[in-house]
Amino acid sequence: MGSEYAIEADQLRRTYRGRSGWLRPRRTEVEAVRGISFTVPRGELFGLLGPNGAGKTTTIKMLNTLLIPTSGTARVGGHDVVGQTREVRRRIGYVFGGDRGLYERLSGLDNLRYFAELYGVPPRAQKRRIAELLELVSLTGRERERVEGYSRGMRQRLHIARGLLHSPEVLFLDEPSIGVDPVAARELRRTVADLAANGTTVLLTTHYMAEADELCDRIAVIADGRIQALGTPAELRRRADGRRVVEVEAYGVPETAVSALRDLPGVRETAIEERGALQLLTVQSDAHVDVQGEILRELAGVRLGRVNSREPTLEDAYVAIVNAA
Amino acid sequence: MLLLGTLLHAKQISRSPFELAIAMIVPIVQATLAVYLFRSGAEQHRLLEAAVGAGVMGVWSSVLFGSGGAIQNQRWQGTLEMIMLAPRRPVLVILPITVATGVTGAYSLLATLAWGRLLYGIRLDFVHPAAFVVAAVVCVLALGMFGLLLASTFVLLRNANALANTLEYPIWLVSGMLVPITVLPAWTAPIAAVLPTTWGARALREATTGGPVWPSVGICLAISLVCLILGGFALTYVERRARATATLALA
Ligand SMILES: Nc1ncnc2c1ncn2[C@@H]1O[C@H](COP(=O)(O)OP(=O)(O)O)[C@@H](O)[C@H]1O
Numbered sequence: 190m191g192s193e194y195a196i197e198a199d200q201l202r203r204t205y206r207g208r209s210g211w212l213r214p215r216r217t218e219v220e221a222v223r224g225i226s227f228t229v230p231r232g233e234l235f236g237l238l239g240p241n242g243a244g245k246t247t248t249i250k251m252l253n254t255l256l257i258p259t260s261g262t263a264r265v266g267g268h269d270v271v272g273q274t275r276e277v278r279r280r281i282g283y284v285f286g287g288d289r290g291l292y293e294r295l296s297g298l299d300n301l302r303y304f305a306e307l308y309g310v311p312p313r314a315q316k317r318r319i320a321e322l323l324e325l326v327s328l329t330g331r332e333r334e335r336v337e338g339y340s341r342g343m344r345q346r347l348h349i350a351r352g353l354l355h356s357p358e359v360l361f362l363d364e365p366s367i368g369v370d371p372v373a374a375r376e377l378r379r380t381v382a383d384l385a386a387n388g389t390t391v392l393l394t395t396h397y398m399a400e401a402d403e404l405c406d407r408i409a410v411i412a413d414g415r416i417q418a419l420g421t422p423a424e425l426r427r428r429a430d431g432r433r434v435v436e437v438e439a440y441g442v443p444e445t446a447v448s449a450l451r452d453l454p455g456v457r458e459t460a461i462e463e464r465g466a467l468q469l470l471t472v473q474s475d476a477h478v479d480v481q482g483e484i485l486r487e488l489a490g491v492r493l494g495r496v497n498s499r500e501p502t503l504e505d506a507y508v509a510i511v512n513a514a
Numbered sequence: 515m516l517l518l519g520t521l522l523h524a525k526q527i528s529r530s531p532f533e534l535a536i537a538m539i540v541p542i543v544q545a546t547l548a549v550y551l552f553r554s555g556a557e558q559h560r561l562l563e564a565a566v567g568a569g570v571m572g573v574w575s576s577v578l579f580g581s582g583g584a585i586q587n588q589r590w591q592g593t594l595e596m597i598m599l600a601p602r603r604p605v606l607v608i609l610p611i612t613v614a615t616g617v618t619g620a621y622s623l624l625a626t627l628a629w630g631r632l633l634y635g636i637r638l639d640f641v642h643p644a645a646f647v648v649a650a651v652v653c654v655l656a657l658g659m660f661g662l663l664l665a666s667t668f669v670l671l672r673n674a675n676a677l678a679n680t681l682e683y684p685i686w687l688v689s690g691m692l693v694p695i696t697v698l699p700a701w702t703a704p705i706a707a708v709l710p711t712t713w714g715a716r717a718l719r720e721a722t723t724g725g726p727v728w729p730s731v732g733i734c735l736a737i738s739l740v741c742l743i744l745g746g747f748a749l750t751y752v753e754r755r756a757r758a759t760a761t762l763a764l765a
């Protein structure tokens with residue numbers, strides 16, 4: 190069985206080089222991942238959590254052999270991802286969010302048959318395995334329709350079925366719930382949890398805090414191509430210990446007021462989230478400083494809704510970690 | 515695996531509305547072309563020969579554009595990453611796609627003959643009907659393998675599309691699909707001799723009008739196998755390069 194770890198990443202870096210401009214080509218360089226190291230024991234459900242552009246997809250693609258790291262090494266199931274690609278590919282499944290990557294004009298069943306063959310599922314086992322997976326992702330009965338007629342959720346479920354065809358030891362899930370409705374997302378989370386419970390190692394990336402919190406044994410928060418924090422959800426939540434959060438519903442908060450709030454003594458983070466006409470202003474401060482009065486003074490003249498003060502959640506810890514990056 | 519892959523890719527390609535429209539119209543045009551070009555001769559056999567030649571041109575066009583763009587197409591569909599993740603040699607993954615373009619092209623050969631029969635009453639009396647079928651199958655396979663070489667080299671070129679466009683007619687001509695090679699200038703002969711299309715077209719012609727079919731079939735296969743091997747090496751290189759430069763996915 191080789192290594193006790195399903196995934197080992199050591200100082201992974203990836204720089205994208207490109208050219209932009211046609212007439213006078215300029216070289217561009219993006220340092221997407223800047224030295225990421227972590228290990229995932231067999232059977233763990235490990236989360237990579239971070240905002241868009243943090244380098245999650247790049248990290249996953251280095252681990253699943255689609256990208257060669259600029260430097261650093263990684264192993265999956267004890268096999269090197271650059272030198273032993275076939276060994277690695279035999280053991281992994283890859284599912285990414287979104288609705289591309291399927292043969293649109295073929296039926297769901299044909300897609301699965303093709304990939305079963307390609308991924309080396311023994312011919313005798315194919316029929317049963319495909320039927321099992323169709324059942325698992327609730328596509329039984331729809332498998333003979335062409336994928337072009339599938340809804341987004343159905344395509345996503347077909348992606349998952351495809352990723353599981355060859356019963357991989359390690360499953361890479363890159364933002365699997367993106368664009369999926371809440372009910373489907375909940376089902377998806379249940380499927381993922383079941384897989385992990387049955388011994389599959391799962392590496393999941395997401396930018397939804399709640400998803401990571403609910404599913405993952407451990408989470409690495411990644412921003413700017415680096416791991417900013419790594420631990421169990423409970424450990425990460427403790428990052429926000431000693432803080433207090435004030436939430437204000439408001440309409441039309443000027444940018445100047447937000448930056449003024451950030452400079453108040455005791456204030457650690459501010460964030461503003463648009464919810465239709467409403468804006469939700471979140472201010473994290475040291476617990477021993479009462480900033481609510483100051484906040485309301487800064488917002489004088491702005492129409493306000495509900496105001497409340499609460500204990501920090503994992504999401505607040507996450508915001509704090511990402512903002513500190 | 516190769517067989518299922520080929521069938522499914524042929525299905526996927528042939529269901530594209532664009533391909534479908536082309537597949538409806540082109541054979542009629544080709545049959546018409548064949549008939550009018552050779553009306554002067556007006557011998558039945560010349561007509562059939564021309565129709566076969568026109569049909570092979572259709573197979574070639576399908577392979578040239580289909581295979582030349584095969585990798586790019588998979589990239590656009592977002593399926594390139596998923597198929598390259600298979601624990602297999604890249605050549606085994608891509609070959610079914612390029613053979614599938616040959617198979618969909620073979621439909622154009624059949625359709626050209628059918629329209630020739632329907633519209634212009636060309637009698638389909640092949641001298642060696644069985645050999646014709648074998649030669650047609652070999653021709654499709656051979657073009658598929660040739661297509662693999664195209665697929666792997668075209669991805670390395672920036673202006674692959676322009677190249678594909680400029681290759682379409684010369685290869686029709688040089689391989690003698692339209693007019694006998696003997697009427698072409700002498701310098702084309704060596705080029706013709708190394709193209710599998712030449713030998714495939716020749717085998718089909720020999721099966722149609724009489725002649726030793728098998729040597730041509732053999733040479734056609736041999737050349738294609740060389741293409742397959744070269745294409746295989748090229749693809750391994752292409753895959754490695756794509757993983758280094760991040761071009762498997764759409765940027
Ligand atoms: N193929 C590429 N070429 C150039 N830059 C890229 C490419 N893919 C991603 N990037 C850049 O690398 C950074 C990290 O991207 P990515 O790994 O996709 O982040 P995430 O998945 O966390 O959203 C981003 O700044 C992105 O613009």
Ligand SMILES: [Mg+2]
Pocket residue numbers: 245246247363364
């Ligand atoms: Mg991503």
